[in-house]
Amino acid sequence: MFKPQIARRNLKRYRKKGLGAIERQMVASIPPKDLDGARVLEIGGGIGTIQAELLATGAGEGEIIELVSAYEPYARELAREKRLETRSRFRVADVLAQPETVAPADIVVLNRVVCCSPDGVRLTEMAARLAERTLILSFPRDRFLIRMVASLINRGQRLMGRSFRVFLHPRASLLAAAHSQGLTVATTGQNLAWEFAALRRTA
Numbered sequence: 001m002f003k004p005q006i007a008r009r010n011l012k013r014y015r016k017k018g019l020g021a022i023e024r025q026m027v028a029s030i031p032p033k034d035l036d037g038a039r040v041l042e043i044g045g046g047i048g049t050i051q052a053e054l055l056a057t058g059a060g061e062g063e064i065i066e067l068v069s070a071y072e073p074y075a076r077e078l079a080r081e082k083r084l085e086t087r088s089r090f091r092v093a094d095v096l097a098q099p100e101t102v103a104p105a106d107i108v109v110l111n112r113v114v115c116c117s118p119d120g121v122r123l124t125e126m127a128a129r130l131a132e133r134t135l136i137l138s139f140p141r142d143r144f145l146i147r148m149v150a151s152l153i154n155r156g157q158r159l160m161g162r163s164f165r166v167f168l169h170p171r172a173s174l175l176a177a178a179h180s181q182g183l184t185v186a187t188t189g190q191n192l193a194w195e196f197a198a199l200r201r202t203a
Contacts, residue, residue, distance in 0.1 A: 007047055007074040014049050014078070022196055023111060025189040026136045027053050029198035030107065034133060035059050041105035043095055043127055044113035047075045048088065050136075051109065055084050063089045065102060095126055106133040112194070114139050115150075120169045121177050128181035131201065135183055138196040140168055146193060171195070 019027065027050060035058035042051040042064045051062040062084075064075055072090045079088040093101055096119055108131040114120030120139075128135050140146050150166040157164050175185065175197060183199035190196070 004070045004074075007071045010047050010049075011074045011078060014047070019049060019053060021191050022138055022189065022194045023050055023053075026050060026109070026111065026138060026196050026198070027057070029136060029187040029189070029196075030054070030134060032058060034107070038106035038133070039063075039103075040107045040109065041065065041102070041130060042109040042111070043123070044116070045075075045109065045111070046071050047078050048090070049078070050111055051088065052078055052082050052084060054107065054109075055087055056082055059107065061087045061089075063091060063103075063105070065091050065093050065095060067092065067094060096123060099126060102130060104130045104132050107131070108135045110135070110137045111196075112138055114169055114174060115167055116164070118165075118167050120167055121173045124174045125177035125181060128178040128183050128199065131181075131183065131199075133201055134186075135178055135199045136196060137174065137178065137199070138194055139171070139174060140166075141190060141193060141195050142168065142171060175199075 037060040040051050040054045040059045040062040042048055045051055045064040048064040055062050069092045075090045079085045095102055108127045110127050114124055150168055154165050178199045182201055184202050185197050186200045187198040
């Protein structure tokens with residue numbers, strides 16, 4: 001079960017350090033002209049730090065869709081701090097189970113989400129379908145060390161009787177899912193453990 005302390009810790013870390021390295025690259029990958037008045041949808045966004053950064057730098061409105069309601073008070077607290085409460089919305093929904101309830105957006109964000117679900121490739125495809133202009137997607141790098149860490153995490157979760165697992169979906173499969181919805185890779189970046197791709201609609 002998700003603990004509110006995680007959301008509180010995420011907000012405290014963001015207040016102290018801002019976005020992480022890969023998230024800064026993701027935000028920087030969007031040209032200012034594409035931000036002007038844009039609607040941002042952050043799927044599995046937690047407290048919505050990327051959405052908040054995009055709203056603060058030119059986007060018009062944003063929505064965070066989460067499976068976990070415990071993030072909501074911290075997402076709203078962050079929005080208030082940044083004076084974005086009238087432009088930011090938090091909603092609990094399952095994008096895959098209830099796709100008809102989710103409105104398309106100019107910019108869709110999937111940050112460190114696909115590795116939390118066995119349906120990560122299908123989630124990427126759905127996010128790409130919802131992206132009218134840009135999808136920014138991050139996922140673990142396919143490296144031996146990352147695979148070892150994921151295996152240890154999953155083993156620990158299993159021993160503790162928890163259901164959470166890490167899923168390392170192939171990069172090619174994730175990008176192919178986005179390509180199937182008319183998006184092409186425009187920018188990529190990486191750090192030690194993570195990589196991202198910004199994909200844009202060509203037609």
